[in-house]
Amino acid sequence: MSGNDEVPVEEIPSVVIRLVGDSGDGMQLTGGELTRAAALAGNDIATFPDFPAEIRAPAGSLAGVSGFQLQFSSGEIFTAGDAPDVMVVMNPAALRTNIRDLEKGGLLIVDTGAFKAKNLELAGYAENPLEDGSLADYRLVVVDISKHVTLTLKGEGLSTKDVFRTRNFYALGLLFWLYGRSPEAELEAIHRKFAKRPEIANANSKVFQAGFNFGETAELFESAYRVAPAKLPAGEYRNITGNEASALAILAAGRLADKPIFYGSYPITPASDILHYLSAQPRYGVTAFQAEDEIAAVTASIGASFGGSIAITGTSGPGFALKQEGIGLAVIAELPLVVINVQRAGPSTGMPTKPEQSDLMQALYGRNGESPVAIVAPSTPADCFDSMLDAIRIAVEHMCPVVYLSDATLANGAEPWRIPAPESLQPIQVNHRIEADGFSPYIRDPNTLARVWAVPGTPGLEHRIGGLEKEDGSGNVSYDPENHQHMTHIRQAKIDRIADRLPPAEIFGDPEGDLLLVGWGSTFGPLRQATIALRDQGHAVSHMHLRFLNPLQSNVSEALLKFRRVLVAEMNMGQLRTLLRDRFLVDAKGLNKMQGQPFQIREVVHAARELLTEVPAETIK
Amino acid sequence: MSGNDEVPVEEIPSVVIRLVGDSGDGMQLTGGELTRAAALAGNDIATFPDFPAEIRAPAGSLAGVSGFQLQFSSGEIFTAGDAPDVMVVMNPAALRTNIRDLEKGGLLIVDTGAFKAKNLELAGYAENPLEDGSLADYRLVVVDISKHVTLTLKGEGLSTKDVFRTRNFYALGLLFWLYGRSPEAELEAIHRKFAKRPEIANANSKVFQAGFNFGETAELFESAYRVAPAKLPAGEYRNITGNEASALAILAAGRLADKPIFYGSYPITPASDILHYLSAQPRYGVTAFQAEDEIAAVTASIGASFGGSIAITGTSGPGFALKQEGIGLAVIAELPLVVINVQRAGPSTGMPTKPEQSDLMQALYGRNGESPVAIVAPSTPADCFDSMLDAIRIAVEHMCPVVYLSDATLANGAEPWRIPAPESLQPIQVNHRIEADGFSPYIRDPNTLARVWAVPGTPGLEHRIGGLEKEDGSGNVSYDPENHQHMTHIRQAKIDRIADRLPPAEIFGDPEGDLLLVGWGSTFGPLRQATIALRDQGHAVSHMHLRFLNPLQSNVSEALLKFRRVLVAEMNMGQLRTLLRDRFLVDAKGLNKMQGQPFQIREVVHAARELLTEVPAETIK
Amino acid sequence: MSSNVLTRKDFISDQAVRWCPGCGDYAILAQVQKVMPELGIDRENIVFVSGIGCASRFPYYMNTYGFHTIHGRAPAVATGLHLARPDLSVWVVTGDGDALSIGGNHLIHMLRRNVDLKILLFNNKVYGLTKGQFSPTSNQGMKTKSSPFGSKARPFSTLALALGAEATFVARTVDTETQHLQEMIRRLANHRGSAFLEILQNCPVFNDGVYEDLKDRKIKSDHLLILENGEPLVYGADSNRELRLDTSAMRLYPARRDLSDDSVEVRHNEAAPDASLAMMLARAEGEDYPVPLGVLRAVREPTFEELSLAEGQAQRDAHGEGTLAELLYSPDRWKVD
Amino acid sequence: MSSNVLTRKDFISDQAVRWCPGCGDYAILAQVQKVMPELGIDRENIVFVSGIGCASRFPYYMNTYGFHTIHGRAPAVATGLHLARPDLSVWVVTGDGDALSIGGNHLIHMLRRNVDLKILLFNNKVYGLTKGQFSPTSNQGMKTKSSPFGSKARPFSTLALALGAEATFVARTVDTETQHLQEMIRRLANHRGSAFLEILQNCPVFNDGVYEDLKDRKIKSDHLLILENGEPLVYGADSNRELRLDTSAMRLYPARRDLSDDSVEVRHNEAAPDASLAMMLARAEGEDYPVPLGVLRAVREPTFEELSLAEGQAQRDAHGEGTLAELLYSPDRWKVD
Ligand SMILES: Cc1ncc(C[n+]2csc(CCOP(=O)(O)OP(=O)(O)O)c2C)c(N)n1
Ligand SMILES: Cc1ncc(C[n+]2csc(CCOP(=O)(O)OP(=O)(O)O)c2C)c(N)n1
Ligand code: SF4
Numbered sequence A, B: 001m002s003g004n005d006e007v008p009v010e011e012i013p014s015v016v017i018r019l020v021g022d023s024g025d026g027m028q029l030t031g032g033e034l035t036r037a038a039a040l041a042g043n044d045i046a047t048f049p050d051f052p053a054e055i056r057a058p059a060g061s062l063a064g065v066s067g068f069q070l071q072f073s074s075g076e077i078f079t080a081g082d083a084p085d086v087m088v089v090m091n092p093a094a095l096r097t098n099i100r101d102l103e104k105g106g107l108l109i110v111d112t113g114a115f116k117a118k119n120l121e122l123a124g125y126a127e128n129p130l131e132d133g134s135l136a137d138y139r140l141v142v143v144d145i146s147k148h149v150t151l152t153l154k155g156e157g158l159s160t161k162d163v164f165r166t167r168n169f170y171a172l173g174l175l176f177w178l179y180g181r182s183p184e185a186e187l188e189a190i191h192r193k194f195a196k197r198p199e200i201a202n203a204n205s206k207v208f209q210a211g212f213n214f215g216e217t218a219e220l221f222e223s224a225y226r227v228a229p230a231k232l233p234a235g236e237y238r239n240i241t242g243n244e245a246s247a248l249a250i251l252a253a254g255r256l257a258d259k260p261i262f263y264g265s266y267p268i269t270p271a272s273d274i275l276h277y278l279s280a281q282p283r284y285g286v287t288a289f290q291a292e293d294e295i296a297a298v299t300a301s302i303g304a305s306f307g308g309s310i311a312i313t314g315t316s317g318p319g320f321a322l323k324q325e326g327i328g329l330a331v332i333a334e335l336p337l338v339v340i341n342v343q344r345a346g347p348s349t350g351m352p353t354k355p356e357q358s359d360l361m362q363a364l365y366g367r368n369g370e371s372p373v374a375i376v377a378p379s380t381p382a383d384c385f386d387s388m389l390d391a392i393r394i395a396v397e398h399m400c401p402v403v404y405l406s407d408a409t410l411a412n413g414a415e416p417w418r419i420p421a422p423e424s425l426q427p428i429q430v431n432h433r434i435e436a437d438g439f440s441p442y443i444r445d446p447n448t449l450a451r452v453w454a455v456p457g458t459p460g461l462e463h464r465i466g467g468l469e470k471e472d473g474s475g476n477v478s479y480d481p482e483n484h485q486h487m488t489h490i491r492q493a494k495i496d497r498i499a500d501r502l503p504p505a506e507i508f509g510d511p512e513g514d515l516l517l518v519g520w521g522s523t524f525g526p527l528r529q530a531t532i533a534l535r536d537q538g539h540a541v542s543h544m545h546l547r548f549l550n551p552l553q554s555n556v557s558e559a560l561l562k563f564r565r566v567l568v569a570e571m572n573m574g575q576l577r578t579l580l581r582d583r584f585l586v587d588a589k590g591l592n593k594m595q596g597q598p599f600q601i602r603e604v605v606h607a608a609r610e611l612l613t614e615v616p617a618e619t620i621k
Numbered sequence C, D: 001m002s003s004n005v006l007t008r009k010d011f012i013s014d015q016a017v018r019w020c021p022g023c024g025d026y027a028i029l030a031q032v033q034k035v036m037p038e039l040g041i042d043r044e045n046i047v048f049v050s051g052i053g054c055a056s057r058f059p060y061y062m063n064t065y066g067f068h069t070i071h072g073r074a075p076a077v078a079t080g081l082h083l084a085r086p087d088l089s090v091w092v093v094t095g096d097g098d099a100l101s102i103g104g105n106h107l108i109h110m111l112r113r114n115v116d117l118k119i120l121l122f123n124n125k126v127y128g129l130t131k132g133q134f135s136p137t138s139n140q141g142m143k144t145k146s147s148p149f150g151s152k153a154r155p156f157s158t159l160a161l162a163l164g165a166e167a168t169f170v171a172r173t174v175d176t177e178t179q180h181l182q183e184m185i186r187r188l189a190n191h192r193g194s195a196f197l198e199i200l201q202n203c204p205v206f207n208d209g210v211y212e213d214l215k216d217r218k219i220k221s222d223h224l225l226i227l228e229n230g231e232p233l234v235y236g237a238d239s240n241r242e243l244r245l246d247t248s249a250m251r252l253y254p255a256r257r258d259l260s261d262d263s264v265e266v267r268h269n270e271a272a273p274d275a276s277l278a279m280m281l282a283r284a285e286g287e288d289y290p291v292p293l294g295v296l297r298a299v300r301e302p303t304f305e306e307l308s309l310a311e312g313q314a315q316r317d318a319h320g321e322g323t324l325a326e327l328l329y330s331p332d333r334w335k336v337d
């Protein structure tokens, strides 16, 4: 490994880097490459991409700023970090919108070449912030990347625009040097990635190498850094986003059940990538159907489920609202169906690219009538794989709709995933009824109360189902008062009994104490990390993360009672808190963040400390 | 008034009559006429029509039975009665499906002419129940109405079918005699009603008179009855169903606000009659728009609201689910809108003609994101008028969507309504912004937090709104984290502050005691009547009825604490109970009926008694 | 079971039929039950899917698989079912409100995609089940509960809408024309792709007599144009009338056959790649026009399912069936020991 | 304010425009802002209503009233608005996904009812805002993120669908034909009833070049047929080509003007009561066909609002304005003392 002999190399446990620039500056790509290099070097990693709602807002504008935050570490980490230690800034707009997040004393690397009058004006800077002393709190490193790449690529015959677009690879090279990453793998990757445009591949490689060399030769930095490999459990790893993991699990379920998969969806941010992923995989027996709207997506999936496929439909908030009438049909028809809702900030169109957890109540209660469904929520990008398999198993084994509540943080965030050995995955049992004797469509398994799944094409089992109330057993339309009461209870009991199969909710920390932090979904990372920090500080704090929201795991009630205080931290106004208060009459308090941003660890620590020191509850409600 | 001198006339305080027959037998019409006669005679009345889902199921079939229950009384009553004292049966299928409800010893009047072999078979009777002694528990009165009408109308030149269809007027005549109603008003009414078909008017009159005379001459009954007029508050009265009262209030609101009304709807049982009523009233400045679906109905209404109309959209359960995305738009756009949901039994298509209260949670939580709305629920058919006016006032004065939760019992049930003097109704204040100075679309009233309502056509106020998160004040699109948190709180606070204008929830009975019965919506009648009965029995029971479900009235919390036990009786699985438990951590128990039928008073009394005597809570959950 | 020869009775379910007496739906049910055994499809491989409405109760009465779904969504449910199970014969039963009001979007998208479904649209020009409001096919001016002064909306031409949405098979018949109805059902069954049949159906309760001209034995031959492929557009009691093309106005118009004029005789061609003639026939409405019955258009184009299946097959042929190991072990993985 | 003469600048709002560089939407915005002042409508009486999509951000940039609603529902919102406020000039801006995928039903119902709205449909044949999936107008076989092996669905012909749905005004233009675009906007503004304009719009990011033939100065005259009312359907660099009617096949086909054959010359008639010619033009698609631009159909029929208003007026004229007293005191009331 090369390195500047004169610059010391410092061992650090972890670092948080944020790359910011214009949407056209390739920050997401650069972030992805840096993530891969860290992963290959054995660090634990977590990422948080944050892009604007516009496809391409005008170059240089505040609205067009795109960011990618990455933490890599030699220890176990659960979030992409509260605040960056290092920020790489590709233009003035990016500086303006991000600088307040950088830790004081943090390293600030800036492409001075982009700080021209027009860009400064677009960003609303009257004076050049690189020159007016306003950045004195940071370790500012300025490089005229724009000029460097022009020089590097002189004579290559590229347009000015194309040359300009290589700047991110220059920055990448610099970072590779700074963190002692080997450039070889990256050079290979560049050639693979741009195989179809060799002139671009060539230019990016050259520029990348130039950036690396510049780090080595110029005396820009006081020190280079090394982050040792994390002690991850042995195994094969890959880097995975939540949407990828969800999609992978869907394909895996098809293989594990030996059944065709049907995925009905209508594009919507941030769920579309699941559709994209599955559309490319007909080899795995998946039919990915891009429907005309969400109503068609859910009802087509119900049709496929009636036909015997494992049916999944995916969307985000507003689309989820549109699917509710269809979900009600699946409830009364008692057909298996998984409904993915990758939550985003609402209400209405809201802030479509930002995360939120505000659809838990909608999942529980968003339909007409008493129509209970199961709810599963993944906790981390990699956990999306296991959670989706759980959701599918519950749907087909209990003959009911299951809502799967992911969110925008999980969907686009990445982390290393220890690949499970294929043979370690439990097969999924699907039993279609074929015996005609004694058949009727609403006879049930006495344990689960699941009705039989009899599919068209089976001789002798011809039957009719539908959305009108059914007589139990026969499945005939029934307006009988007692039957309706009975069926209402059956549908509820069917969901309640799923609890029998669930493991107890895991309590991190001691089983009793002063404060139980409770969370669900993507808040897992900050809550867990905050709990660690609080325990390190000597507080009797534990963390209960709920992966199953309906039914709740059977130990939840008991667990809550064992703590003096309960704090439910959610990216909503207190939806899980509402549920826990209603069910268990526990005076749970809420920490509720509605900013389209994940929790920072310090926010959770702060709120917990306040509660522990008995500050009046109102202030943190 | 005529009467058979030889039959004694008995004074009774009240009577419950149920008319049952085939859908083609005109039971609803007969019931309506009997109601009107009782009302004109000054009785208090309550009705419960119960018709089949089929338009016209095959004549004589069990599915085709249509019923109408009516109570009239000399004292104040709140329900159509638990069980009929008198049942009039027009065919075997009607007997079979209804007889179990008749009080032992009750009067059973049957048209024997309809008990022919084919009808008996259709009803599933192996033997004629009129002859096999199975009706010994009742005071059976058989009349061959079919034969009587044939004889009465001989030579009138009517078809057999037309003759047969007059049977209900014969039965009506009989009942008029039995309860000492004057036939003159009815004869007039018949001529008005059938003015376009004089031959039918004539036939019905003749047959009605024949029935009346038969009562007088034949010695069928041991006694005739009189129900004295009720001591109703002085005033002018009319008979009104919930749907009519809702529609009337909508029209009245237009006059009270001096504004045009827009009603967007797609037909659905049991909400359609509101659309029908309003469609006939363009003279009152109402635009009734039958949309292509519920989504168009709600969004067209939002468009009209943006344009400055008082906008209302009406539907039932499944249609309400479809409207949720649109309601979310009204939440973020902060436009006034009333959404009527005439609840019916679910889930999915469920039992479309039957009542239920299972959409409270959907109203509260059925949309993506945190999107609070106000919720108002009428308690009786006549209360629909006041409740709708409340809903409209809240919508326009607080610039928010208001959900109005009626149900099938209220929609079709009728009761006498004391007509308010027009001048006694408070005008509705609508202030459209016209001042351009200092205008921006999201500036607010400091008290209510309502934003300004500036409508197109106003010079200088041109502005754009939409479903993306808004910056407070300016209304510009904003992705700012703090602004989103702020706006989320504002939208919630806006709804919460509506509580400031609400009167305290009325507690019937003492303000403290052993048991508080809590209910909302159409359960008002049975709960109030049960409370009266329980108090008469010496129990310390009170009744709190909630007309406002979001926000809750400010005294609710305190009221709950003053009782040893709280029982929430609902036609759902415990939705209000959930809300009260969550909000106030009160261990409220539930009485939950899911049968597509309103509560009977005795069911409520029974459950309350059990709770008062400390039977374990599980059994009545 | 599958090997037995089926009869009409085999298609009658055990559920009591619950339409109003005299409803046109009875006749349609009877003819469908009659034709089904002829199609040579095993009962277990047939599915009837419907939405909500009087018409949509149809599946309960067929002793096949059936799904009575939610209002307007039958085409979408059926699309999912048939994409998942192209081996089945899937029939959609719907009403004018179900298909064209709330369900209009799914209908046109199904037709556009050419999903291999058979659609029976019972057009009674009214909402039956909700007791008689005007529908998107109701004649303008129709007085109903929700249009007491006459409806203000212009109706869809059902067939024109279908043709505008790229339908490959479009036909029309009447509930009372038993033979013709049967023939149309057979044609539907034989078409590959979306096959759309409008059945003019009388609702004696809420819209009695809208099709009286087509039903009254005395006058109906003047009002019905029975389309015959390859034949001119002749109708009338003595075949004395004809629809001909007025090229200056570019429209069909009703002509007397014995009077010659400048117009062009048009021979029906249901398989014309261009839908223009079918569209003119779909719009041949008005005072003096007869109502064309029969197949307006029938062209074979690849179905959505065929194309989707073919793609899957091609991928599997080229790269093999996907395995769990291959799925999990992506090339960019790394090892931690 | 209302009395001033307005200029283009008056229609530019204070919001920064946020489309991608080179997006066709810019040109459309510029032309709309240019034509608006000519229409003689006060700014406060104009409302732009949109759904969701890149195109649907349009209202933010117009200094008029505006409402950026939810995906697919703009026609419904605008219908309600204009029924309530027929005094306003209401414009709907939508994309191919917004209008034809999720919003297809509202679009066809608005056209059927002939609601007096101006519809600008920006057809870039792709979902822009959600980053490039195929749309209902995407060419079959188009490779996108959600159709990596080519899309399997046949596209709608936008104009055929509109005509199938009874549209009274149907036109098409291209983002780059500045003059023509302006002219079409004027025509739209002058039509009473639903006026539907498809604007072929380039999305340089996700579907660059789909309309290249219509834009390349060298070849575009061979590919564009500019419709002129009353004129034959002539196009081509030297006006040497023409669409003519083949009566045997009942279709338009591209002919050389200098070669005579059996076919019939067709003169464009946008006001023809029968939509057949317009439909043929809408379908004039294929290898050798030019793309017709201009007004395919423009007929005046009573609008939904006119009919609704007239009814209300008639009722009020006959029976007077309804009063609160009359409303409450129904004739069947009784008195209790
Ligand atoms: C979401 C929803 N909206 C409305 C209804 C009420 N509804 C049931 S059937 C129907 C229309 C039926 O008309 P059509 O499809 O023509 O069938 P027909 O009864 O005439 O055969 C309506 C509006 C419903 N069931 N669900
Ligand atoms: C209910 C709902 N479903 C899906 C989306 C996601 N979505 C936003 S715009 C869009 C399609 C945009 O395509 P088009 O209408 O052609 O507009 P363009 O961006 O191409 O101008 C989709 C699917 C949404 N916002 N709401
Ligand atoms: S209402 Fe009309 S369509 Fe419905 S069953 Fe009765 S007659 Fe038939």
Ligand code: SF4
Pocket: A055, A056, D018, D019, D020, D022, D023, D024, D025, D054, D055, D124, D128, D129, D202, D203, D204, D205, D206
């Ligand atoms: S994605 Fe396409 S349509 Fe959208 S703004 Fe960019 S270029 Fe225009």
Ligand SMILES: [Mg+2]
Pocket: C053, C095, C096, C097, C122, C123, C124, C125, C126, C127, C128, C135
């Ligand atoms: Mg119908």
Ligand SMILES: [Mg+2]
Pocket: D053, D095, D096, D097, D122, D123, D124, D125, D126, D127, D128, D135
């Ligand atoms: Mg588009």
